[in-house]
Amino acid sequence: xxxxxxxxxxxxxxxxxxxxxxxxxxxxxxxxxxxxxxxxxxxxxxxxxxxxxxxxxxxxxxxxxxxxxxxxxxxxxxxxxxxxxxxxxxxxxxxxxxxxxxxxxxxxxxxxxxxxxxxxxxxxxxxxxxxxxxxxxxxxxxxxxxxxxxxxxxxxxxxxxxxxxxxxxxxxxxxxxxxxxxxxxxxxxxxxxxxxxxxxxxxxxxxxxxxxxxxxxxxxxxxxxxxxxxxxxxxxxxxxxxxxxxxxx
Amino acid sequence: xxxxxxxxxxxxxxxxxxxxxxxxxxxxxxxxxxxxxxxxxxxxxxxxxxxxxxxxxxxxxxxxxxxxxxxxxxxxxxxxxxxxxxxxxxxxxxxxxxxxxxxxxxxxxxxxxxxxxxxxxxxxxxxxxxxxxxxxxxxxxxxxxxxxxxxxxxxxxxxxxxxxxxxxxxxxxxxxxxxxxxxxxxxxxxxxxxxxxxxxxxxxxxxxxxxxxxxxxxxxxxxxxxxxxxxxxxxxxxxxxxxxxxxxxxxxxxxxxxxxxxxxxxxxxxxxxxxxxxxxxxxxxxxxxxxxxxxxxx
Numbered sequence: 001x002x003x004x005x006x007x008x009x010x011x012x013x014x015x016x017x018x019x020x021x022x023x024x025x026x027x028x029x030x031x032x033x034x035x036x037x038x039x040x041x042x043x044x045x046x047x048x049x050x051x052x053x054x055x056x057x058x059x060x061x062x063x064x065x066x067x068x069x070x071x072x073x074x075x076x077x078x079x080x081x082x083x084x085x086x087x088x089x090x091x092x093x094x095x096x097x098x099x100x101x102x103x104x105x106x107x108x109x110x111x112x113x114x115x116x117x118x119x120x121x122x123x124x125x126x127x128x129x130x131x132x133x134x135x136x137x138x139x140x141x142x143x144x145x146x147x148x149x150x151x152x153x154x155x156x157x158x159x160x161x162x163x164x165x166x167x168x169x170x171x172x173x174x175x176x177x178x179x180x181x182x183x184x185x186x187x188x189x190x191x192x193x194x195x196x197x198x199x200x201x202x203x204x205x206x207x208x209x210x211x212x213x214x215x216x217x218x219x220x221x222x223x224x225x226x227x228x229x230x231x232x233x234x235x236x237x238x239x240x241x242x243x244x245x246x247x248x249x
Numbered sequence: 250x251x252x253x254x255x256x257x258x259x260x261x262x263x264x265x266x267x268x269x270x271x272x273x274x275x276x277x278x279x280x281x282x283x284x285x286x287x288x289x290x291x292x293x294x295x296x297x298x299x300x301x302x303x304x305x306x307x308x309x310x311x312x313x314x315x316x317x318x319x320x321x322x323x324x325x326x327x328x329x330x331x332x333x334x335x336x337x338x339x340x341x342x343x344x345x346x347x348x349x350x351x352x353x354x355x356x357x358x359x360x361x362x363x364x365x366x367x368x369x370x371x372x373x374x375x376x377x378x379x380x381x382x383x384x385x386x387x388x389x390x391x392x393x394x395x396x397x398x399x400x401x402x403x404x405x406x407x408x409x410x411x412x413x414x415x416x417x418x419x420x421x422x423x424x425x426x427x428x429x430x431x432x433x434x435x436x437x438x439x440x441x442x443x444x445x446x447x448x449x450x451x452x453x454x455x456x457x458x459x460x461x462x463x464x465x466x467x468x469x470x471x472x473x474x475x476x477x478x479x480x481x482x483x484x485x486x487x488x489x490x491x492x493x494x495x496x497x498x499x500x501x502x503x504x505x506x507x508x509x510x511x512x513x514x515x516x517x518x519x520x521x522x523x524x525x526x527x528x529x530x531x532x533x534x535x536x537x538x539x540x541x542x543x544x545x546x547x
Contacts, residue, residue: 049431069430070427070431071433071434074430074431074432075433082431086428088421088428090420091417091421095417099417099418099421102414102418103432146432150432150433
């Protein structure tokens with residue numbers, strides 16, 4: 001469904017992505033993990049059309065995303081929940097959700113909104129409230145709900161658990177797993193590796209703009225000492241990083 | 250200070266304040282989505298003025314001529330965005346700022362070459378120069394119409410922003426433009442809409458501005474530009490409510506100075522007004538209703 005090949009991206013003189021290749025198949029939950037500055041967020045930004053890569057290709061359902069504006073990427077059915085959540089603070093909760101339906105032309109929007117409020121009761125309760133007044137957890141729910149109401153073909157979540165209280169972190173991972181079971185294709189970026197590997201079908205470990213290792217969670221755990229990656233990155237002695245990706249291709 | 254004096258002050262302040270509020274709003278709506286201080290904003294009033302001048306001898310009723318002038322200002326606004334700002338939008342904010350300065354100079358020189366560097370008289374309907382007696386108060390018709398039209402415009406714009414999808418997109422873009430685009434809203438369309446609205450506001454302000462002086466010159470936009478800039482800064486760059494508040498505060502200040510300063514100092518009215526503005530900004534540098542800083546569209 002999504003295939004990224006040999007991606008390179010810069011911010012000015014800084015090379016953020018050196019060589020990233022990854023795939024996401026329909027219905028899969030694929031995670032990008034790795035320390036700060038590994039290039040996870042930049043990878044999502046390139047797919048979303050926010051950042052232009054200097055090299056490499058991005059294909060979504062056979063169409064190239066190169067040079068497409070964010071609004072055109074959205075039109076192909078890719079929905080993004082950015083790291084800062086991207087909630088419009090001066091708009092009400094209801095208005096935020098309405099913008100999520102901006103591209104929908106079918107008659108089921110009202111029904112979907114109702115269902116969404118069953119799933120996220122707080123959004124129904126706070127419908128008329130400015131989104132900027134919501135708590136961090138509520139804003140995260142709103143951001144995810146707004147992405148879902150667009151009925152995305154691919155949902156990209158950037159650090160959805162960031163800055164949330166532990167109980168809310170649980171709730172977010174439950175939600176991600178739930179969406180996955182319902183068949184939503186998800187590309188998840190997370191720093192919480194342990195929790196992420198519990199829910200993901202496959203994961204890519206990124207480090208300094210490269211894919212360091214990839215595969216199913218069990219394979220990845222064997223290949224690399226995940227916890228130590230954040231302390232400078234050590235490959236398990238004797239293990240070989242597999243590249244390209246192991247798993248369903 | 251008697252009641253009559255206060256009523257006169259209130260009416261004049263409301264009238265001038267409304268005009269300033271519209272001016273500031275036209276500037277703020279573009280700043281909101283693009284973070285651009287459009288230095289060519291004053292020239293949109295000039296375009297409205299010269300449209301009036303060109304149609305001076307037309308047999309059309311004045312209201313149609315006025316409508317054409319507003320339309321011309323809006324068209325000029327959209328056109329400058331398409332031709333000048335859009336190509337440099339991805340470069341940098343400074344590139345856009347300099348471009349707006351260039352557009353301003355270009356439009357002024359076009360008027361200079363195509364019409365004349367000298368002042369040109371513009372027909373103003375007699376109604377706008379008359380005044381009425383209401384409860385012993387001398388009230389100029391122009392003031393009443395200014396207030397009426399401005400308040401209806403503010404009301405209409407509020408409806409547009411709150412009730413329509415375009416309005417929703419405009420407000421969202423002012424909050425977070427990249428996110429707005431990721432929801433499928435076309436950046437070009439939102440920006441063009443902001444410029445169109447900005448042009449309509451400039452055109453309407455232009456009508457009243459030019460009706461006050463009864464003529465148009467190529468440099469007519471300089472004053473309104475300065476007022477719009479100062480009003481948006483007092484109001485707090487970024488927010489539309491702030492721009493409106495800033496406009497009314499500046500209008501009230503100007504009228505207050507006009508009424509309170511001794512005759513010998515009246516020539517220095519603007520110096521006093523802007524002196525107070527500086528004092529206000531020293532105390533409240535973020536403006537009356539500060540806007541938020543958000544990411545720029547690239």
